[in-house]
Amino acid sequence: MPNGIEKKAIFNYVTKLKPNVIVEFGTGKSATSGLEFCKALLHNKKGKLITYELGKEYFDSAKKILNEYATKQIVEMNLGDSLKFFDRKIIADMYFLDAGDEKLVNPAWVVPGKDYGEGSFFQKKESENLFHFKKIESDFSKPGTYVLCHDWTFGRGTYIKKYLESNKYDKWVLVEVVDRLAVLKRK
Secondary structure, three states: OOOHHHHHHHHHHHHHHOOOEEEEEOOOOOOHHHHHHHHHHHHHOOOEEEEEEOOHHHHHHHHHHHHHHOOOOOEEEEEOOOOHHHHOOOOOOEEEEOOOOOOOOOHHHOOOOOOOOOOOHHHHOOOHHHHHHHHHHHHOOOOOOEEEEOOOOOOHHHHHHHHHHHOOOOOEEEEEEEOOEEEEEEO
């Protein structure tokens, strides 16, 4: 959950960049980041937030909070498997990664008997955020796409940080780190 400094950074980036589509992985129970995205989109008078939450209790709580603030034209809430987003073939202008726990493999995602291929998320049991990031990097970003990664300095975000460092930031620029929030831009 982003703190006050990070919430301000989220708002500022969205109002400055004016993205048409923002995708959030990990809505969370209090929808803290989702509220900031909605406030900024309302300020911009354009754009849409597509958000995914796996947990029913968290989803219901976040839905109540976001419905009080935003309309369905601004926010689309999805309960369940965030991998379904990638079936939609949408390339968002901005992504927010705050999903899952370290080394989490969601059993709901595993199809018995399916071959996920060498080096897949399911074989490596890497963090959910790193898996999302690699999907974004491979097929769902273009030059100028932004990724805001929460918990950059510990836990979930460190997997993405290590991945980018091992690749010498060949496809991404680390724009800045605001407390625990990293702002990345696709080259």
